Amino acid sequence: MIVTQDLEVRVGARTLLNAPGQHLRVQPGDRIGLVGRNGAGKTTTMRILSGETEPYGGQVVRSGEIGYLPQDSKEGDIDQSARDRILSARGLDQLRSSMDRQQELMESGTDAQRDAAIGKYSRLEERYSALGGYEADSEAARICDGLGLPQRILDQPLKTLSGGQRRRVELAQILFAATAGSGRSQTTLLLDEPTNHLDADSIHWLRGFLQKHEGGLIMISHDVELLNDVVNKVWFLDAVRGEADVYNMTWKKYLDARSTDEARRRREKANAEKKADALRKQAAKLGAKATKAAAAKQMIARADKMIDALDEVRQEDKYAAITFPEPAPCGKTPLFAKGLTKMYGSLEVFVGVDLAIDRGSRVVVLGFNGAGKTTLLKLLAGVERTDGEGGLVSGHGLKIGYFAQEHDTIDQNATVWENAVNACPDSGEQDLRGLLGAFMFTGEQLNQPAGTLSGGEQTRLALATLVSSRANVLLLDEPTNNLDPQSREQVLNALRTYTGAVVLVTHDPGAVQALEPERVIVLPDGDEDLWSDAYMEIVELA
Structure with missing residues (x-):
């Protein structure tokens, strides 16, 4: 579970987000789509929610396990095998290594070493079993297969894998930590563009995994179909107002509600501006007469109040004018x-x-x-x-x-x-x-x-x-x-x-x-x- 309190997000002098009170809350069963145009603060907010960085103001309270997939995930030990990287999500790689060491001592150590090793091995095995270690290989293999990671690469060092394969390993590690066998199925998943480097079959498998996930989920994705099939809540970061709008509904209903809401605001604004303009014109006529000056002021005040009472009409987001260069002259085969x-x-x-x-x-x-x-x-x-x-x-x-x-x-x-x-x-x-x-x-x-x-x-x-x-x-x-x-x-x-x-x-x-x-x-x-x-x-x- 994650709850924010008076959250304020800034980058340099820019305020990206003001979320007063406990405006943003993630509970088990929440599958939240975090959306907004590029630069609205989605990735920055996700980093703060994960605990990777601190907010400019306010605080974030976390309880339970957090699984965070950053957009630019950088793996640690690139000499580590892909399999060990995935198993490390539960500490199983270290437990296996320790159990192997105690096994060696039981077979070749002195009597004192053997007796100590038996006790240590028993405690390690108990911990290993509690973390689902004996089912871990099959669970990890199932996740890797779903994400399109061939079994042949799992024993390769990470440094030998492509960028796409490493990204899949990082995603597999986080999902492996949140499976039922880990005892941490209530993990809150924070996934920043999880479909990068995934093919169509892998995205289909991931969609099914996330739909069944029991814990909370916040996902940044530009895959509209994935959002439509998975999310049951939407947080929209408004880059113009620096605010977060929370919608407790599915993606499709959010799009419909936002469109309807914006149409209503525009319609109400047009009607109010028409009435306010009429009041101001009438006030101008009355204002020419000294005896009517007070009435004119009241009309102007009514017109101003009418406009101020309107819900703010959301300004259209601006987007980059992306072009490619005018190519320099070159030969037939540059x-x-x-x-x-x-x-x-x-x-x-x-x-x-x-x-x-x-x-x-x-x-x-x-x-x-x-x-x-x-x-x-x-x-x-x-x-x-x-x-x-x-x-x-x-x-x-x-x-x-x-x-x-x-x-x-x-x-x-x-x-x-x-x-x-x-x-x-x-x-x-x-x-x-x-x-x-x-x-x-x-x-x-x-x-x-x-x-x-x-x-x-x-x-x-x-x-x-x-x-x-x-x-x-x-x-x-x-x-x-x-x-x-x-x-x-x-x-x-x-x-x-x-x-x-x-x-x-x-x-x-x-x-x-x-x-x-x-x-x-x-x-x-x-x-x-x-x-x-x-x-x-x-x-x-x-």
Whole structure:
């Protein structure tokens, strides 16, 4: 259970949220959708509710277990196996290690060591059993299977997994901790964009898990279908008013109620303004006569009171005007890749991938999670080096613009302004301010550290830095992740109109349709083919 008291959320000088009293409350059985446009404070509020950061004002009271999946989850020990990472949710990995140690002492230790080990092993086993240790492997396997994690990767170190696979491991760990066998089925889950990197089948499985979850749930997601099927309450963060509206209803009923409420407010405002205008005009006529001055003042007061009594009409949220750069002139084939190979230790990701990126070409990279899609873009961007003898050949006039799905191109410790200056050193101050303003970064937010931005805001900042690059080859890795529907549509429009070359990695069918690809590369084999609509069936599963 989580209860806030006079919660105030700020970032720098900006007040994102004022929630007086115990306005926000999460109890077992509550499945809350936390919504609002990018920059409204959803991720910041979630961090505060989880206890990861402190609020500017007020307090958060937590009781029971909390399972928090941040939007940019960073795993700890990357040498740890995926299986141990999942089992660590209940401390079972350490218990197993301790039990193994006592087992060794019972078999090979001295008599005194053996007697002590028997007692310790008994106590450890009792604790292990109470935490559901003997059923843990099958429970973990069921969750991993549901999230599309193959059994073969569970014994691999985390450092050998792709970003998408690591994200699934983090989600599996949190869900494993909240299963019935853990004795913590009342855990409050705080999930920030849980469907990132999930395919359609995994999202379907997750939907069923969350619908059956007995504890509380707060979820930030731009997956409208998931919200519609799971949530029974909605918290809407109003970016204009800095307030949270609480709706005790399902997603569909919330959308209908909000639409009806806004229509009512607009109608009442129009009627009140019409009546108030009539009163003011009448007061103006009366005011010309000294004997009627008091009556005129009363009419004006009535008109003002009539307007003041109205419910506030919610202002429309502003959205970024997202565009891609005008590409610089280049030769026929600005970038050619030959024999790209990537290995992690003895594990082969892909071998000998060839790709010619011609001027204005449009290519989609497909493959299952872990097939190396992100790695291929990193090699093309020069962020990583090929392990084989192959390499890149830069054509005449090549200018690469790279968008990393984990926002690796952004310096998390630098401010928004410093990131823009570093990415566009040749741009003037006014041009940069105009550029950032178009992407909705103004005023004090320019001095905000990039690491404190939400995932959607970081996506906007990364896209903004591409605009001044005049890139003629864009390497885009999940560019629509973390974006609200309006901002996502802006990115899709930018894809439709961009005239340079694009190499795209995405789970978003809408992004593929907007790109209208000519070719497809299927990993890990690296096979190249002309695009056909038959490949759309794999996009969501890739």
